[in-house]
């Protein structure tokens with residue numbers, strides 16, 4: 001079979017995973033990233049078992065997790081710092097969960113993609129794509145691929161230019177993220193625990209990511225004028241979360257307010273163009289699975305289009321495999337966010353019940369248990385088994 005060529009818009013989590021997966025399967029690959037450098041500073045990212053398996057499969061696991069912390073417990077706490085929910089998965093469960101600096105993840109993916117032969121062009125914006133495989137860049141030049149991947153995020157120009165039918169919806173909430181110093185005095189949570197604190201419509205996702213750093217995501221609804229202020233109104237946030245106020249006070253240079261959007265498309269591929277990650281199915285950050293599903297998409301797409309020289313058949317098979325699980329994760333993530341609008345007492349009762357319900361736990365872990373095409377279970381997951 002003639003060596004096939006892929007043009008990818010966007011060097012984020014999904015685009016770089018697809019680039020690595022395709023290059024490792026013999027494709028020539030070019031990735032166009034509009035940012036001047038591949039960077040993702042100022043934020044952490046939760047990666048569950050499903051995403052970690054993909055990192056192992058493409059060879060980016062060690063570099064991503066180097067120096068990171070493995071978690072065995074999640075706690076849900078209320079505005080008075082009382083634990084309203086606790087979930088424990090022991091090492092022998094095989095379930096791995098890490099929260100790492102996003103920068104580390106993206107650079108590790110870039111490195112494996114480049115090592116496999118992919119070319120990554122920065123400062124190179126894709127302005128349009130066509131179903132026949134033509135990609136137009138902002139500098140006026142054109143590229144052609146046997147496959148074009150739109151991995152250019154929630155406001156994807158690839159999606160818009162090809163005219164994928166579907167909808168982008170605001171979820172009326174969002175987050176401000178920051179990485180702050182972690183001090184020896186931050187002893188509130190046990191060592192292997194991350195937490196979600198709730199207070200009214202506000203939430204803080206709190207996870208140490210290294211011995212010296214803690215990742216914070218301050219989430220609230222759009223109609224919380226104090227909570228959505230930029231730079232963040234730390235007095236207001238500390239009033240809501242007095243137990244972690246000393247940590248919140250360390251926030252300097254946070255990322256900008258990021259709204260949660262949902263993308264729902266009728267289909268993920270048209271002609272030679274496929275969309276993946278946020279471009280295809282952006283979701284709220286409530287389950288921490290937007291990046292996980294982008295990783296799954298990337299490897300599964302690479303595997304399915306490489307198994308056959310019939311591109312349409314490969315893309316159909318990819319979407320048939322991925323879509324049911326991704327749709328389900330997106331739906332549950334959206335439902336979880338609706339708790340923000342519940343009155344305090346019923347919300348805590350719901351959180352309490354959810355942390356005890358096997359059914360809810362199964363839904364939450366449905367993503368973690370998923371094995372996308374391109375991941376050989378016999379070769380990955382060893383770290384999970386040994387703890």
Ligand SMILES: Cc1cc2nc3c(=O)[nH]c(=O)nc-3n(C[C@H](O)[C@H](O)[C@H](O)COP(=O)(O)OP(=O)(O)OC[C@H]3O[C@@H](n4cnc5c(N)ncnc54)[C@H](O)[C@@H]3O)c2cc1C
Nearest residue numbers: 010012013014034046126153175277278285288290291292
């Ligand atoms: C507050 C918040 C917290 C989150 N926390 C988590 C979490 O803990 N775990 C998790 O799994 N997910 C999380 N997510 C979701 C996750 O960030 C996304 O789902 C994930 O980044 C999607 O990856 P992607 O590669 O599809 O898109 P992106 O990461 O958005 O990457 C798209 C890339 O394309 C580039 N680009 C855009 N337009 C163009 C263009 N026209 N031409 C060229 N390049 C272009 C962008 O610069 C970017 O580099 C969170 C999201 C938010 C908002």
